[in-house]
Amino acid sequence: MTQRLDKQTFQTVVAHTPLISLDLIVENIDGQVLLGQRLNKPAQGYWFVPGGRVLKDETMEHAFSRLTREELGVELQLSDATLIGPFEHFYDDNFSGDDFTTHYVVLGYRLTLDVLLNHLPQEQHAHYQWLDVAALLGADDVHYHTKLYFITN
Template identity: 60%
Template sequence: MLPLDTFKSIIKNTPLVSIDLVVYNQKGEVLLGKRNNRPAQGYWFVPGGRILKDESMAEAFKRLTLNELGTEFTILDAQLIGPFDHFYTNNLTGEDFSTHYVALGYRLTIDDELLALPTKQHNDYNWFGVEQLLEHPQVHKHTRWYFEPYAKQTVLRRKFLK
């Protein structure tokens, strides 16, 4: 890990690259954790984290799934949803500067009985239906963005079926 002053300078001056894990169970529900830390503290959010310097995306994926889900998965177990810009007005230090992530969203379908969910980054976990998370006021907008294509398809389906 970097010294805090170095990391603060990076957050203040550059975007961070991360992997977000859009985790589905066998019922089609999505795993969200309530964030312990800034940014997005107190919101329901998908698990994930930063890619470290000199760490491949494949290695970061293994590390992040182990750290965030309690079980290691490979990047080959997932499907890339795409890149997303996440802009926050605050940062992990509480000092007055913003955070910018370039988040690579990956969809992962798992057997939820395999998970041993840690509490370092999230103090609570819940499985949400997609429509439920799209309407929930404490689900962070950056998490909702992963499901907007679903929401648009659902609206179109409802209009077509009328």
């Protein structure tokens, strides 16, 4: 059974351990990449790919299906995507403030999907856009960790 931790317990975990997460590198049929403007720390205000953390006792398959449902509004299977590799993300802040850092070990998954921007969930991202890779790499407001998915692959 998967579970979310209460705020205080989660703060302790984030302060002392890396988190495991899945990032969804979503491309449409034109090769543009889906980005959302983050509402929450870390990376608040930056354009970032959708994704999220794996919960305790959650299989990778279940995490992927849950995250695609929560972040893209459509439930997909892990077999619908291609693993592009492990990445590490380091942030000077955390979900609750600036008093400790956040470290993610991220598995990046690439998939092709055409979604309407106005139908995407608004819980984690205020706005969405499709960007060409060249524009994404040149934009100051696209987060460095998102750019790494295209610099290294």
